[in-house]
Amino acid sequence: MVEIKAFNKWSVNGIAVEDLGLKPYITLQPKIVPKTGAKYAKNRFHKSKIFIVERLINKIMIPGHKSKKHFKTSYHMTGKASKACSIVENVFNLIEKQINENPVKVFVKALENAAQREEIITIEYGGARYPKAVECAPQRRVDLALRNMAQGSYHKSFNTKKSIEECLASEIINAYRLSNASSAIAKKLELERQADASR
Secondary structure, three states: OOOOOOOOOEEOOOOOOOOOOHHHHOOOOOOOOOOOOOOOOOOHHHHHHHHHHHHHHHHHHOOOOOOOEEEHHHHHHHHOHHHHHHHHHHHHHHHHHHHOOOOOHHHHHHHHHHHOOOEEEEEEEEOEEEEEEEEOHHHHHHHHHHHHHHHHHHHHHHOOOOHHHHHHHHOOOOHHOOOOOOOOHHHHHHHHHHHHHHH
16 A cells, blocks of 8 residues: 655554644644545534644634734735745755654654643623633634744744745744744743633
């Protein structure tokens, strides 16, 4: 039986999700062409059945959304799947060149490291509002980590000479190494600190 590899280059054999909470929500079933074409659209929880690299590609396609407003432009990224796909492939090539490891394995570990465990909601008592710490649902943890990685990378490449490929590659490597230089890790630590303060 022929082994299917991500982008026909990188094997997913031997890659395991160590965080048991995230295990059902990070799918490691590779596709040569990671484009499902909205097969799971509007089906609750079904997006978790999509190959995790394809989910990163989907996040790269809509980089600027923040509170339903486009707060950053993505220059040449116009929502075309082929463009986003080539960006992620170039990013994986850069990661492999820089740290000499399987980039899919690096990305999965970075995602686990960047997935926040708590967040804050606002509750109302007698007209006054108070922050309250709650546990983050596993699927939402993956969604937020992917979004923070994509938006953090575009934020760093905005109005600079660095390309989105370089910024996203360094973002994933920093998250893999649990470095505060990663936007997703910094955001996770900030939110968990706030949640801890509002118990």
